[in-house]
Amino acid sequence: QVQLVESGGDSVQAGGSLRLSCSVSGATYTPFSSPWCIAWFRQAPGKEREGVAAIDSEDYTSYADSVAGRFTVSQNNAKNIVYLQMNSLKPEDTAMYYCAAEFPPPSRRRGVRLRPYEYNSWGQGTQVTVSS
Numbered sequence: 001q002v003q004l005v006e007s008g009g010d011s012v013q014a015g016g017s018l019r020l021s022c023s024v025s026g027a028t029y030t031p032f033s034s035p036w037c038i039a040w041f042r043q044a045p046g047k048e049r050e051g052v053a054a055i056d057s058e059d060y061t062s063y064a065d066s067v068a069g070r071f072t073v074s075q076n077n078a079k080n081i082v083y084l085q086m087n088s089l090k091p092e093d094t095a096m097y098y099c100a101a102e103f104p105p106p107s108r109r110r111g112v113r114l115r116p117y118e119y120n121s122w123g124q125g126t127q128v129t130v131s132s
Contacts, residue, residue: 001026001121002024002025002026002101002103002121003024003025003026003121004022004023004024004038004099004100004101004121004122004123005022005023005025005123005124006020006021006022006023006097006098006099006123006124006125006126007020007021007023007126008020008021008126009096009097009126009127009128010128010129011129011130011131012089012128012129012130012131013130013131013132014089014090014091014130014131014132015088015089016089016130017085017086017087017088017089018086018089018128019083019084019085019086020040020083020084020086020097020099020126020128021081021082021083022038022040022081022082022083022084022099022123023079023080023081024038024080024081024082024101025080034057034103034104035056035057035058035103035104035105036056036057036101036102036103036104036105037054037055037056037057037101037102037103037104037105037106037113038054038055038056038075038082038099038100038101038102039051039052039053039054039055039062039099039100039101039102039113039114039118039119040052040053040054040073040082040084040097040098040099040100041097041098041099041100041114041116042093042095042096042097042098042128043095043096043098043125044094044095044096047095049098049116050064050114051064051113051114051115051116052064052067052071052084052097052114053067053071053072053073053084053114054073054113054114055073055074055075055082056105056108056113057105059075060108061073062108062110062113062114064114066092067086067093070086070087070088070089071084071085071086071087072084072085072087073085082099084097084099086128089128089130090130091130091131091132092130093128093130094128094129094130095127095128096125096126096127096128097125097126097127097128098122098123098124098125099122099123100116100119100121100122100123101119101120101121102118102119102120102121106118106119
């Protein structure tokens with residue numbers, strides 16, 4: 001079983017930046033030892049969970065159109081951490097942000113990796129609030 005813990009959420013002004021972290025661990029399994037994909041999702045009150053960005057073990061990345069050019073997903077293999085750097089934040093980015101993992105990774109076909117049902121392991125989330 002894989003455990004994921006998000007951190008870095010905060011309240012910021014519009015135009016500001018935040019960096020979220022997703023720490024990945026497993027009791028008897030080293031997640032980063034075989035092909036994997038980790039994605040970031042977000043969910044605002046009353047809205048469906050939506051995919052934001054994803055990265056795989058070969059550094060292949062995927063982004064939602066709403067965040068492309070503003071958000072960057074990256075990994076630190078040595079520390080088993082995946083980051084989400086969020087710049088030029090907008091009030092509409094306000095949501096609970098979750099990371100999710102899947103081994104092996106889902107298809108690279110456009111949009112697949114940003115679908116919540118492709119992932120079986122989820123963290124508890126970290127809140128991001130952007131004020132205008």
